[in-house]
Amino acid sequence: EPSVLLLDEPFGALDAKVRHELRKWLRELHDETGHTTVFVTHDQEEALDLADRIVVVQDGRIAQEGAPNDVYQEPASPFVYEFIGDVNKLAVSVKDGQVLLPGRPIAIGNTDRPNGNYVLYVRPHNIRVAAKETGQALTGLVRDIRATGPAVVMDVSLDSWNAHLDIALSHNDEDWRRLKPGTRVEISLRKYALFPE
Numbered sequence: 001e002p003s004v005l006l007l008d009e010p011f012g013a014l015d016a017k018v019r020h021e022l023r024k025w026l027r028e029l030h031d032e033t034g035h036t037t038v039f040v041t042h043d044q045e046e047a048l049d050l051a052d053r054i055v056v057v058q059d060g061r062i063a064q065e066g067a068p069n070d071v072y073q074e075p076a077s078p079f080v081y082e083f084i085g086d087v088n089k090l091a092v093s094v095k096d097g098q099v100l101l102p103g104r105p106i107a108i109g110n111t112d113r114p115n116g117n118y119v120l121y122v123r124p125h126n127i128r129v130a131a132k133e134t135g136q137a138l139t140g141l142v143r144d145i146r147a148t149g150p151a152v153v154m155d156v157s158l159d160s161w162n163a164h165l166d167i168a169l170s171h172n173d174e175d176w177r178r179l180k181p182g183t184r185v186e187i188s189l190r191k192y193a194l195f196p197e
Helices: 016-033 044-050 068-073 078-083 174-178
Strands: 004-008 036-040 054-058 061-066 088-095 098-101 116-122 127-130 138-147 151-158 164-170 184-189 193-196
Touching: 016 036, 016 044, 036 044, 044 068, 054 068, 054 078, 061 068, 061 078, 078 116, 078 193, 088 164, 098 116, 127 164, 138 164, 151 184
Parallel strands: 004 036
Antiparallel strands: 054 061, 088 098, 088 116, 116 193, 127 184, 138 151, 138 184, 151 164
């Protein structure tokens, strides 16, 4: 009965289905015994699934520590944002509280950030897409739609900017079924973060 269990990439060489089953088993074992487990992994999904607390290490230093959902939802730095989960990045600027994408305001509300250049980070599932255009949000053109298991990923190129977004939608979301490559869409952001450039 060890007081601490140290596991260094124990599932690294296994296929996805077996890893998923073993994660479930390990979580049940941990809940049953209550012992402390230090689990080293480069698989972010594995860390989010198993951990009570996550420590993200960058260049030998702690970049962020916290509950899995807190680290995922509120990354402390660009490194953590990119390390934990998929992310889209857009070069933007802030002027007088407005977020601008090359000179044009983005309809995402005002910010208290000082004027300057920033990178906007947004996760694919925090983007909404609609086939109608109201003139209040970003617009773009659907380049590709891929079913990737539990999600549908849409690649949209933004109008007038050399940028594109990956947007994750549920199979149950009816909007994506009406959209095809070449369809013009309006894009709105549910949640995002700004970091200085």
